[in-house]
Amino acid sequence: MKEFFNSIFTSDFVYSVFRVTTPLLFASMGAVISDVAGVPNIALEGLMLIAAFAGMYFSFLSQSALIGLLMALAVAVLFTGILAFFTLYYKTNIILGGIAINSLASGGTVFFLYLTAHDKGTSVALASKTLPVLRIPIIENIPVLGSILSGHNILTYLSIFSVVFTYVLLKGTALGYHIRAVGEKKAAAESVGISVVKTQATALLLSGIMCGFGGAFMSMGYVSWFSRDMVSGRGWIALAAEAMGRQTAIGSAAASVLFGIADAFSNVAASMGLPSDLVKTIPYFATLIGLAIFSIKTYKKYKDA
């Protein structure tokens, strides 16, 4: 037990929680925005993977991390656009569309990885760039706090901002009202002149941008290369976080942090002799139990009423 606390209460551990939570925050915010609009985007996993590849590849081509990031965003938006086009215009079921994008991503990235790096595993042959690490003056020099709060990738700070952005977007802007109205009741929203298709498309594209950031972080911050299926389930964890957070920005962010802690813990669990395979399932179990408890509550209310 002592060992357990020793490895948890270190600045390294807290630092790593920030690191592993970053992509979860981005993706879960993407999940919140799209789900609130009534178009649940389950392609988060695939979109992040595509963005991760694009970020790596274009930063290699241009030798500029910024261009890599911008292209990661652009490509993520492009593929979200394809998803949006099919679901909103051709009326493809959004879940099936999501499956399609995920399948496209996991195979397509390996396909292009092979064409560009002649390797089906990783892109280490291509010297790609990483996004800069931000050292916050003053805070950096505070003993423990400094090593926890400072020195993260720039996207880690941005991921915290993305939560604020999502919260304000949904609660305080006209677009946010439209998104919520469309998600709540399409017909009612339409009757007061809100364009359902336009609003849902915007929501999907915003979730695509979030995935773009999340994916760029994976290949240009978390590590400095692309490897096949490197997102490894983070998109699904983000969906879990969003389900657990009841589609709210703050709740989903809190759940993401919890899952980030579980993830960071699973990395040190092995060294303590705990089964990391099982520790990794904690977020999913937590979500199942959370969903069940919440459903039981509403069920009881419904019965009492």
Add this chain to the structure above:
Amino acid sequence: MSRERTFNMLRTAVSMIAAMLVAFIIILFVSEQPVESIKIFLVQPFSSRRYLGNIVETAIPLIFSGLSMAVLFQAGLFNLGGEGVFFMSGIAGSLVAIWFQLPFFIFPFVCIGVGAVTGILVMLVPGVLKTKYGANEMVTSLMMNNIAYGIGCYILNNIMRDPSVSSLVSYKYRKAALLPTIISGTRVHLGLIIAILCVVIIYIFLYKTKGGYEVRATGTNIRFAKYSGIRVTKVIILVHVIAGAVAGCGGIVECLGLHKRFEWTSLPGYGFDGAMIAMLANNNPFGVVGAALFVGYLRVGADLVNRFADVPTEMIAILQSLIILLISAEKFLHKYKQAWIEKDVNIGEVKNEGVF
């Protein structure tokens, strides 16, 4: 046959052709000798007994997963848990195949039975959560996939792992547990017969029994089903049990038919493939066989192009996602559909005039 159904088949055909065309375009861009590569992709899979066998053996797990998905879709359920079921039942059946000792003719079936029961148990979690508490089966089944994967990996790492092999695989299955090859010169195994048997049983269930009618009624209109006295809760549980059993069979059949040990180290992807197969088949059990063979053909073709030419196999992912997008696109070719069905109505009107 109604025009609506003909149209659905037509759309499926168009989607398949579109996928093939995209394959050609990809090959044109990527390959150094495109004509040769396209020929390999199209023709080579039919060129020998072995390759034909490859198509069939690729199709076997797809039949199971497609069938499982088709039953769920017929009931209007969006459960994507086939993925976790395949993995978990593969693990459970493998445990039996490694440590039990039974005579040859019943051993594989005991393993498959264990796999099916595991599949049912895994699938029932989202089913029960839905019927009891109204939790969305899609979210819960996605969670179950990852839970099944984590638990499966734990068992593989800590109980089944063969330390004498450097890669992460289980101990060898007992010889008597393996599914025998049924066509010489290929690797097509007894699993094919089991798959076809499942298809026939599911077909009879869906279209010739009261239970099957209730499933389809629930899928078409759940409210109507409720009002007409169908116990929807029972139907949803039943569908989850069937889907779990079929996918569970698929998982362990694939392990015992093609491998000598448990070799999956990540989720095998059959769960999501199942959705594509079921859509291609328009949720018809016999259609599932055709759809699985078609996808098997595409995969073997892509594999051959990878081996004998210079196009990576992963091309297949691009084709598959296109198929999913086009087939599920209700409005794709919709203009033509409308015109065509209206024509049907017009013909009907003309006939009516004739009668009166």
